[in-house]
Amino acid sequence: MENTLRALQKQQLQSGLGSLELSLDEKQQERLLDYLELLHKWNKAYNLTAVRDPELHVSRHILDALAVIPHIEGKYFLDVGTGPGIPGIPLAIALPETQWVLLDSNGKKTRFLTQCKMSLGLSNVEVVQSRIEQYRPATEQSFDGITSRAFATLADMVTGCQDLFGPETKAYALKGVSPVEEIEALPENFIVIQNHRLSVPACDGERHLLILGKS
Template identity: 40%
Template sequence: MPPVSAALLAQILAAGLAGMSLEGITPEQRVLLLNYLLLLQRWNATHNLTAVRDPRDMIPRHILDSLAVLPFLEPGLVVDIGSGAGLPGIPLAICRPAQDFTLVEPAAKRVAFLRSVVAELGLTNVQIAPLTSEHYQPEILPDRIISRATAPLARLDQMTSHLQGPHNQVLALKGPGVEEELADWPRAASLDIRCHDLHIPDQPSRKLLIWRSPVQMP
C-alpha cells in the first residue's frame, strides 16, 4: 500500500469531526489522534491488531467511531473492557485529558502496543490492566464501564457484573444485530436502557446503549 500523506489524513479527520459536530477537539489533540493512528498502522503490519489496514479507513471506522461516544461520556474514571488496540479508550483519553482511563486487555501483544502508545504519546491519564475483565478487581468501582464490540450484550453484562453498581454506567457501542442481542439478554427487561443513534460520516449506523444496574450485582 502506498504511503498516505499526513496532510490528507488530517483533512479526512477534520472533515469527519466537523460532520459529527466535534470541532472543539483541539489541534494538539488532533495531532495525537493521528500519531496514534500511525502507531496502529505500524504495529499492525507485524502484529495484526486490526483488520483495517488503510489509515484512511481507520479514521472513520476506529477514530471517529470511538469519538462518537464523547457527547454521552460523563465525568469520572472510565474502564475500557476488552480494549484491544485501545478502542475506544485511547481516542477518548486523548480528547479528555482531565479524565482517567483504565484499559483492560489480556492479550500480550495488544498490551505491549498499548504501553507503547501511552509512552510515545505521553498519555498520563491512561493506565493499562493486563487482565481479563473477570480478573480485573479494582478496590473502587469505576464510574463508567465502556465496551466497543467486545462481546454480545448478555456476555458483556456477565463479564462486568462485579464492576456494575447503582452509581456507575455501562456504555456499549453496537452495530447491526443489537435487537437480537437484546432479545437474547433476559436481564435487559429489568433495566432502563437508553439507546442512542450514533452518526459517523460514510459509515453504517451505530448505536450506543447505556444502562445502570439498580444494585451492585453479585
C-alpha cells in the same frame, strides 16, 4: 508516502470533527494522528485491527469512538476488551480530564497500548493485561462508565463486569445495528437505559450506542 497519508488523515479528522460538532485543539489532533501512525506501524506485525487500509482508520477508529462523547458521563472509565485501544485511547485524548483503564487479555495488544501511553504521553491511561473475570481494580473507587466495542454480547459484557458495577456505574456498548436479540437476552438485573443511533462521518452501516445499568 507517509506524509501524504498523514495529510489525508488530518483532513479526514478535521472534516469529521466538524460534522460531529467537536472541538479539539491542535495538540489533541496531532496526538490522534500519532496514534494512527503507531497503529498502522504495529498492525503490520501484530494484526491489531482487521481494518487494513489506513485511509479508513480515521472514520472506523477515531470518529467512531468520538461520536459517543455527547452521551457519556463521568471521569473514571474502564474500556473492556480494548484491543488496540478503541474507544479508550481516542476518548482519553479528547477528554484529558478523564481517567481510563484499558483492559485486554492479549499480550501483544497490551504491549502496543503501553507503547502508545509512553509515546503519546497519556498520563490519564492505565494499561492492564487481564481477563475481565479476573480483573480487580487497584482502587476501591467505582467506575463511572465501562465501555466496549465489539466485545462479545451485551449479556457477556455485563455478566463479566458485574462485580465492577457501583451504584451509578453505566455500561456503554458500541454496536453496529441495534442488537434486538442481545437486548432480550440481558440478565434480569440489567436494563437498557438509552439506545442511541450514531451518525459517524464517512462510516458505512449503522452504528448504535447502548447505555446499560443495573435495575
